[in-house]
Amino acid sequence: MSIEIKAPTFPESVADGTVATWHKQPGEAVERDELLVDIETDKVVLEVVAPAAGTMKEILKQEGDVVLSDEVLGVFVEGAVEASADKPSDAAPAQAETESAPAADAGDVILSPAARKLADENNINPADIKATGKDGRVTKEDVLNHLKSAPKAAPAAAAPAAAPAVPAGERVEKRVPMTRLRATIAKRLVEAQQNAAMLTTYNEVNMKPVMDLRKKYKDQFEKAHGVKLGFMSFFVKAATEALKRFPAVNASIDGNDMVYHGYQDVGVAVSTDRGLVVPVLRDCDSMGLAEIESTIGDFAKRGREGKLGIEDMQGGTFTITNGGIFGSLMSTPILNPPQTAILGMHKIQERPMAVNGQVEILPMMYLAVSYDHRMIDGKEAVQFLVTIKDLLEDPARLLLDI
Known part of the structure; x- marks a missing residue:
């Protein structure tokens, strides 16, 4: 079932707001009460959360757009996440996943193809990931949750030696739009x-x-x-x-x-x-x-x-x-x-x-x-x-x- 995601009802002292940050993009799975988007007003930043578990379907108002009270920001689909190429459906036969998901090097941990790819890209030991999939399999969501909960690793010692993005002696300038709150102040x-x-x-x-x-x-x-x-x-x-x-x-x-x-x-x-x-x-x-x-x-x-x-x-x-x-x-x-x-x-x-x-x-x-x-x-x-x-x-x- 599709649900319209609307801007909050602003008080009389607030005429409108600006879409500050989308925390979810179309196709991403969302849990109930998970933060979807921040709306910045002249005084505070208001949060819009998911009304139920489901998937973000469409974004109608982009970051920086001005919105009024109760204006539609996007469309949300309530229910299970649809199957995609890199994420097998929960309803799909388990055999399809196990055939293409060989056991990980650490123990008997089994990863889906998408989960293995994400784990390899982030140098994660599969044995450290809490599995929630069928028969103890590690899903892509398990890897994402592990990345969110794990402390950020310190940058490698070799990182500072990377080539600088700006040539030496370059006079750099950065232009950033003033936020609504800063402009009001x-x-x-x-x-x-x-x-x-x-x-x-x-x-x-x-x-x-x-x-x-x-x-x-x-x-x-x-x-x-x-x-x-x-x-x-x-x-x-x-x-x-x-x-x-x-x-x-x-x-x-x-x-x-x-x-x-x-x-x-x-x-x-x-x-x-x-x-x-x-x-x-x-x-x-x-x-x-x-x-x-x-x-x-x-x-x-x-x-x-x-x-x-x-x-x-x-x-x-x-x-x-x-x-x-x-x-x-x-x-x-x-x-x-x-x-x-x-x-x-x-x-x-x-x-x-x-x-x-x-x-x-x-x-x-x-x-x-x-x-x-x-x-x-x-x-x-x-x-x-x-x-x-x-x-x-x-x-x-x-x-x-x-």
Whole structure:
């Protein structure tokens, strides 16, 4: 039975998508729920999986084509895989396979012709392959499954000696189309700079109190909550408290209206292979440090796997980005519209600091808050950043709400 493979139903905020990668080609066998194709939208990559076991029959939308919600991408045939020249049908007599499939050198392993050819091409010992065919025969699928599960071998020592693809001294250029996600990021960043009166204020924070607290309780914290205690949860809690005290920083601009939010939904920038995404922590005021750390860890994992949903990144009243994990000492973060402010964290670096007339070596971090001056006055922005600094340098204030 033929089944149409359709694009997912996009939310209202997503107009269309682009076919990113076909993982199956016409004629290939497919298991139920196996990934068929990736659809890239402005915000996330959506996966389309097989509705049942069968065979991919036809691809109607090629990689790079723009598709709408529920548009047909290809045709899928449910049921057993059809017989082909190099792959005997399961219903064919076993004798036809055994006559042309001599035993392998290792033991009494029997391979189909297609399986033997594939095994020889990949230098696989037939005895290492798990056989699932009739009477213990190794099929082509068994060899493919073995290749998928086996660790990739290290390149041979002679490989680097191969002739280079490009002559010495050649000035190489490679042109790659910008992905939809990357193009959207670029467009939004340019719009943020063109449409907002963006200004940045800086300060620095002594991270020693937080580091001491983390060092003292990290083992107990992980044992009690099953998640490691990091720095980001402290910054999220400090930012949440500061947002409550300075509502304008937690607001957004909608045309000529200023929208004040009575909740704190903090977006945390996550770097992925496809680009920067900003999943949102909802109602941060009611979240504890453990829940924040656990949620951020889940966001990071799903971001790397391309499994973040559109609902994970919608909304948000404030954003935190951490360039310090890549070694950035200071930077100017760009607003994430329609939000009116963003906090930039940076690398922790020991520096000599004057403390009560004495020079001490302290772990310091530069903080930066970029804000829309149309909505936020300089006084509010500076006081907001100082509040974060004070809360981090005396973490007990987070618990005492002072």
